[in-house]
Amino acid sequence: MATPPFDISMVFGIVFAVIIMTIFLLPLLLGVAVCASVVSYLIGKVPDKRAQAILPVAIALIFIAGYTPIDNFFRNAVAGNELLWSIQSLSMLFQIPFIIIVAMGAITLFPLVREHLTLTRPWFAIVAASVVAADYINIRNFMISMMHGPYPTEISNFLGTSLLEIVFQSCIFLSAMILSAAVFGVILFLQHAGSLVAAHRDRRGILICIVISLLILLPAAGVGGLAVFFRLVLQKLPGRILQIVVATGAVLVLALAGIVLSGISGMGSVVDLTILTMVIMALAVLVPFLYFFPVSGNDRDAVILLAGAVAADIVLSLLAVTLDLGERLTADPVSILTFASGGMVFAGCIFCAGLYIVTHQKNFPVSPGSDEVP
Numbered sequence: 001m002a003t004p005p006f007d008i009s010m011v012f013g014i015v016f017a018v019i020i021m022t023i024f025l026l027p028l029l030l031g032v033a034v035c036a037s038v039v040s041y042l043i044g045k046v047p048d049k050r051a052q053a054i055l056p057v058a059i060a061l062i063f064i065a066g067y068t069p070i071d072n073f074f075r076n077a078v079a080g081n082e083l084l085w086s087i088q089s090l091s092m093l094f095q096i097p098f099i100i101i102v103a104m105g106a107i108t109l110f111p112l113v114r115e116h117l118t119l120t121r122p123w124f125a126i127v128a129a130s131v132v133a134a135d136y137i138n139i140r141n142f143m144i145s146m147m148h149g150p151y152p153t154e155i156s157n158f159l160g161t162s163l164l165e166i167v168f169q170s171c172i173f174l175s176a177m178i179l180s181a182a183v184f185g186v187i188l189f190l191q192h193a194g195s196l197v198a199a200h201r202d203r204r205g206i207l208i209c210i211v212i213s214l215l216i217l218l219p220a221a222g223v224g225g226l227a228v229f230f231r232l233v234l235q236k237l238p239g240r241i242l243q244i245v246v247a248t249g250a251v252l253v254l255a256l257a258g259i260v261l262s263g264i265s266g267m268g269s270v271v272d273l274t275i276l277t278m279v280i281m282a283l284a285v286l287v288p289f290l291y292f293f294p295v296s297g298n299d300r301d302a303v304i305l306l307a308g309a310v311a312a313d314i315v316l317s318l319l320a321v322t323l324d325l326g327e328r329l330t331a332d333p334v335s336i337l338t339f340a341s342g343g344m345v346f347a348g349c350i351f352c353a354g355l356y357i358v359t360h361q362k363n364f365p366v367s368p369g370s371d372e373v374p
Contacts (some may be wrong), residue, residue, distance in 0.1 A: 007228030011144055014296035018139060025138050028095055029131045036103035038131040039108060044140040053111060063097045066163070070097050089242050103138060105176025106130035112233060113184045118191050125187050130182035136179055137172055144269045168270050175275050178226070182278070184213060185225030188232065189306040192299035219278060220313040224306035226282035226288035231289065231305060240294040244287055251283045253337045281316075284340040285309040292355050304354040 013052055043055050063070060106129045117125060193210055197203045214221040236241040258276050261267050285308065292299050316339060
C-alpha cells in the first residue's frame with residue numbers, strides 16, 4: 001500500500017486539537033501534579049529508603065486492585081446528594097483513582113534522579129513529569145475510545161474489579177512511569193546543556209530555543225529523554241560490557257513482549273504499544289553510546305546522547321515514510337528488530353561523529369564542574 005501524501009494541514013490540526021484538549025484537561029492535570037508533589041513530600045519524610053521506594057508502588061496497587069469499588073464509592077457518595085451532584089467541579093472526585101495511579105507512577109522513579117538534579121526546587125521535576133504523563137494518557141485514552149469504543153470488561157473479578165480493568169490501570173501506571181522517566185531525562189539533559197553554555201551571554205535564549213526544539217521534535221525527544229535516563233540507571237552496573245548486554249537483552253525481551261501483546265485481539269486498546277516502542281528505541285540507541293562513551297564523565301556526553309538519539313529516531317522515521325517501510329509500531333517481529341537495529345546503526349554513526357568532533361576540536365569550552373559524573 002502506498003504511503004499517503006504528507007498533509008501539513010493535518011499535522012497542524014492534530015497539534016491544535018492536542019492544545020485544546022490540554023487546556024480542557026488543565027484542572028485534572030493540576031490535580032495529578034498536586035497529588036504527586038504532596039505524596040512525594042510525605043514519602044520523603046520516611047526515614048527508610050526501601051520504604052520510600054515501595055510506598056508509591058504499594059499505593060498504586062491498592063487503587064488498581066480496588067479501582068471499580070473505589071470509583072463506585074465516590075460516585076454513590078455524590079449521587080446521594082443532589083446539591084453535590086449539581087456542582088460540576090466535584091466531578092473531579094470521580095477521577096481520584098486515576099489521579100492517584102498516575103501520580104504514583106510519576107514519582108516512583110524520582111528517587112533515581114533526585115540526587116542528580118540541580119534544580120533549586122526538585123519538586124518542579126515531579127510537576128512536569130506528572131502533567132506530561134497525565135496529559136498524554138488522557139488524550140491517548142480519549143482517542144482510543146473514539147476509534148474503538150470502550151474496552152470489554154466481561155472477565156472474572158478480583159476484589160470487585162475486572163481483571164481487564166486491572167490490566168488497563170496497571171498499564172496506565174507503567175505508562176506514567178515511563179513518560180516520567182523521559183521527562184526526568186530531558187531535565188537532566190537541559191542541566192548539562194545549561195552547564196555547557198553557562199559562560200555564553202545568550203545562555204537563556206539558547207536554552208529556550210532548545211526547549212522549543214524538543215517540543216517540536218516530539219516523540220523523538222521522548223526517546224532521547226529515556227535514553228538519558230536509562231544511561232543514568234545502567235551506570236550503576238559494573239563494566240561497559242555488562243551495561244551493553246543488559247541494554248541489548250532488554251531490547252530483545254521487550255520486542256518479544258510487543259509481539260505477544262500485539263497478537264492478542266483488542267489488547268492494542270489496553271496496552272500502549274507506542275510507549276513500548278519508545279522504550280525499545282531508547283535502549284537500542286543507547287547501546288552504541290555505551291560503546292563509544294564507556295565512562296560518561298562530562299556534560300557534553302549527555303548532550304551528545306540525547307541529540308544523537310533524537311536525530312537517529314527522526315532519520316529512521318523519515319526513511320520509513322519515504323521508502324514506504326511501514327510504521328515502527330508493528331506486530332511483525334522482523335520489523336520490530338529491524339527498526340531497533342536501524343536505530344543502533346544511525347545512532348552509532350552520530351555518536352562516532354560526535355566523539356571525533358569533541359576529541360579533535362581544540363579550545364572546546366567547558367564550564368567548571370562539567371567533569372563531574374551526572
